[in-house]
Every structure is written in C-alpha cells, then in structure tokens.
C-alpha cells in the first residue's frame with residue numbers, strides 16, 4: 001500500500017495551524033471550565049467529601065474532568081475540521097489530491113492527539129492551582145490521553161462527515177458525550193454506587209475511559225486498566241474501519 | 256497520432272434525485288493542447304471535470320489519464336492533474352502563501368519556496384502573499400485557486416471558468432498565463448461562458464449540452480466548416496429580382512428589393528474575397544449601392560446556431 005508522508009504532514013500542519021489560529025479560545029475555554037469545576041466541586045464541595053479509595057476528593061476528580069474536556073474538545077474540533085471544508089467547498093482539494101484514507105487520518109488524528117496532549121497539559125497545570133496531586137504513571141497517562149484523543153478525533157471525523165447541518169454537528173457532543181461523562185464516574189467512584197446502579201453505570205463506555213485515566217493517575221480504578229485500554233483500542237479500530245468504508249464509498253464526500 | 260493524455264469512454268453520471276448530468280460522453284484530449292468546453296448552464300461541464308478529478312463518482316464509463324485507469328490507479332493519475340474549481344472555495348483564514356504551500360505538500364511534493372514565489376508573482380499575487388484570503392477580492396481569490404492548482408506542477412490542468420469575475424485587463428493577463436503554461440507543455444481543459452476566450456485561446460473546442468458532446472473539432476476547422484461571412488449591401492435603387500450577373504453568388508434580396516444580403520464563405524477569408532468580387536460584379540452590372548457592411552461570424556454565432564438547432568430538434 002502506498003503512503004505519502006508529505007501529504008500526511010501537510011494535513012497535520014494545517015490542522016495544527018487551525019488550532020493555533022484560535023489558540024486563545026482553545027486555551028481559555030478549558031482553563032475556565034476546569035477552574036469552575038474545581039472551585040465548585042474541588043474546593044467548595046470537595047472539602048466536605050471523604051477521600052475516595054485513599055485519594056483526596058479534589059485530586060480524585062482531576063482525571064474525570066480532564067476526560068470531560070478532552071472528549072468534548074477533541075470530538076467537536078475534529079468534526080469541525082472535516083465539516084467546514086464540506087460546508088465551504090474547500091474539500092475539493094483533498095478529494096482531488098493523490099491522498100487516501102491513510103494520509104488523511106494520519107494528518108487529522110496525529111494533530112488531534114497532539115492537541116489532546118496540549119489540552120491535558122493546560123488542564124493539569126490549571127488543576128495545580130487548586131489541588132495537590134501526583135501522577136503515578138505519567139507515561140501511561142500520556143499514552144492513554146493520546147489514545148483517547150485519537151479515538152475521539154476519529155469519532156468526530158465520522159460525525160463531521162455525517163452531519164449535514166450545524167445542529168447535527170453540535171447535538172452528539174451535547175446530548176451524548178457530556179451526559180455520559182458526567183454519569184461515568186467523573187465525580188464519584190462507580191464502586192461506591194448501590195446495586196444495581198454500579199452495574200448499570202458500567203453499561204456506559206465512558207466510565208471505562210474515566211476509570212482508565214484515573215488508574216494511570218492514582219493506581220486505583222473501577223475496572224481493570226487492561227479492559228479500559230482494550231475498549232478504547234476497540235473503539236478506535238471500529239472508527240478507522242467506518243472511515244475506511246466512508247472513503248471507499250465516497251459517502252457524503254463525493255457526489 | 257500520439258496516445259491521448261486523457262481518454263473518456265461512455266461516461267455517464269446520474270445524480271441522486273435522477274438528474275442525468277452526463278450521457279455517455281466520449282472524449283479524447285491530446286497532450287499539450289488547450290481544449291475549451293463550451294456549453295450553456297447545466298450542460299454538464301463541471302460534472303465532467305468532477306468525474307475526472309475525483310469529486311464525482313461516475314455512474315458508468317471509464318476514464319484513463321496518462322495511461323492510468325482512474326478507477327484503479329487514481330493516485331498516480333491525480334498527482335499529475337490540477338483543478339481550479341468553478342466555485343470560489345478557499346480557506347478564508349489562511350494566508351495566500353500558506354494556502355499555496357499546503358496544496359503542494361498535499362500533493363506529495365517537497366517544499367519549493369522559489370517555485371511558489373514564481374507562481375505568485377506570475378499571478379500578481381506576490382504582494383498579497385501574507386494576506387489572509389478572506390481579505391482578498393473575488394478576482395484575487397480566483398487567482399489564489401489557480402496558484403493552488405499550479406503548486407504541484409500538474410501536467411493536465413482543469414480550469415472551470417477561470418475568468419469568471421475577473422476584470423478585462425486581468426483576463427487578458429490570465430490568457431497570457433494560460434498560453435505560457437501551454438508553452439511549458441501543460442495540457443489545459445477549460446470551460447468558459449466567454450466565447451471570445453475559447454476563440455482566442457483554444458486549439459480545439461467541444462460543445463456540450465444536456466450531458467452530450469454535440470461536436471468536437473479544431474477551432475479552425477469548426478470556423479471553416481460552420482463559419483460564414485455576411486455582407487449587407489444597401490442598393491441605390493430597388494431590384495425586383497436577383498440579376499443574372501450575380502447568379503453565382505449566394506445572395507438574396509430583402510427590404511423590398513432595397514437590400515442585397517450575401518451569406519457564404521468559410522469563416523477563413525473566403526467570404527471576404529467573394530464579397531469583393533460581388534462588389535465588382537455589381538459595379539460592372541451598373542447596379543449602384545450606397546453602403547456595404549461585412550461581418551464574419553464568430554465562434555459565438557456558431558455556438559448559438561448549433562444549440563438553437565439542437566433546441567429545435569429536441
């Protein structure tokens with residue numbers, strides 16, 4: 001199979017440039033949301049909360065908050081990244097270029113993973129102002145953040161190809177991702193839920209993501225880390241396959 | 256004859272919703288030529304270009320470019336094809352320089368600032384290189400699209416109405432540009448509504464309507480075959496019938512015998528020569544005339560005439 005590194009890099013650079021153009025907004029909004037959550041949940045409520053699994057409550061919620069912002073930002077960023085060219089017509093260039101699904105994804109997803117890491121760094125730096133914490137497995141955490149960012153960039157890509165209006169573009173992150181992240185153990189440990197809610201909560205795939213990231217931070221988790229990694233990897237694979245089919249059939253891309 | 260650089264066979268495109276935009280189009284493009292595709296709105300020009308460039312999935316038919324079947328070997332073919340789309344679709348927030356450099360990278364070519372500079376200079380965009388595209392005028396945006404299409408040094412270039420919205424002076428400049436590209440060996444396929452453009456530049460002209468190619472020919476041959484000269488001669492005194500002396504000329508009387516109209520020739524000077532002879536014959540026959548007006552038909556007249564006939568036939 002043919003792969004053009006130059007083409008992939010061109011797409012990567014362009015995606016990164018797009019992020020830096022709106023750098024102010026891309027930095028300010030996570031800093032602001034994270035700060036608000038910490039003020040309310042970390043400081044005000046958190047001071048009255050028991051430590052969870054030996055982790056002080058303020059620190060306990062960091063991975064969940066990070067996941068909340070990471071999923072939302074990555075998905076909407078990637079979906080806009082492909083929706084806007086479709087909307088304005090500039091996608092003609094990508095379609096007429098000697099570029100296949102591999103280069104396109106490498107460019108888009110590589111950029112998304114990079115942006116995910118930057119975003120995580122910003123959030124973690126913000127969290128420092130509010131609580132003390134230490135990351136038990138920093139490399140695993142970085143890897144996991146990139147894996148999640150890549151997966152949800154792919155998911156956002158599919159969303160951006162599927163959407164034929166701005167409403168549809170916004171509806172999935174708002175109606176599905178945010179509620180599921182809230183219910184996925186961002187602010188509590190699923191293990192502490194009374195039966196049968198602990199089992200119900202595990203039907204929420206995002207619970208596995210939050211749990212996985214929390215493990216990399218504090219070595220404690222609701223579900224085994226291997227399960228989180230496997231599930232994320234599986235989701236990534238499914239998204240790649242869907243996008244490969246989209247490119248093959250030209251669905252919503254070529255007339 | 257050389258193998259065509261682009262060969263289209265039986266190309267049909269029916270859009271979802273049932274519009275048949277192309278109906279079994281056959282077309283061969285020769286290496287190094289400028290080919291003008293002429294046709295009214297909705298004729299299928301953009302669809303034809305889209306099918307070659309990968310924007311439109313053909314319903315049936317084959318397209319071969321540089322000997323590669325586009326269905327299978329699209330990568331190698333597309334790397335050598337450039338497209339300037341009809342719609343002004345540009346990344347509004349990019350600068351000219353970045354947008355054009357991106358295009359080159361996207362097509363897998365290594366960076367070449369000197370080349371990008373020469374392209375921008377040749378399109379009078381150099382002083383705008385650091386300007387965001389949204390701050391450019393429509394005509395400048397179109398030139399940015401051309402620069403983007405040239406950035407990867409295509410050998411086959413599609414220009415879908417390249418001069419739409421470009422002012423007269425720049426249009427002339429653009430013609431020179433296109434001629435220069437041809438000099439460098441680039442094969443060019445353009446669509447246009449300005450027939451003078453096809454007349455000025457094209458080697459061959461294809462006329463398309465309703466998704467069918469009605470005619471493809473050398474521009475000169477087309478003018479010769481279908482071109483005519485019309486001469487309107489106002490007479491000093493009315494004639495009842497065309498005199499014997501003028502029998503060999505294709506003339507008829509109009510305006511109650513006050514006007515003599517000649518139609519003939521081949522669009523290549525033969526008509527004008529005949530009109531000169533006609534004038535002498537009139538003088539010899541002692542028929543006085545007060546004015547003589549000659550008009551050679553243009554490609555436009557041919558085009559309008561051809562489409563008109565088709566319209567009547569349909």
Ligand SMILES: Nc1ncnc2c1ncn2[C@@H]1O[C@H](COP(=O)(O)OP(=O)(O)OP(=O)(O)O)[C@@H](O)[C@H]1O
Pocket residue numbers: 255270271272274275276294295296297298299300301302303341
């Ligand atoms: N995306 C589309 N979906 C459905 N029908 C389409 C689509 N694009 C074009 N058509 C139809 O296909 C036909 C050919 O359109 P096309 O754009 O190829 O014409 P054109 O020759 O480029 O016209 P113009 O000179 O106006 O640019 C028209 O009837 C048009 O309405």
Ligand SMILES: [Mg+2]
Pocket residue numbers: 300301302341415
């Ligand atoms: Mg068109």
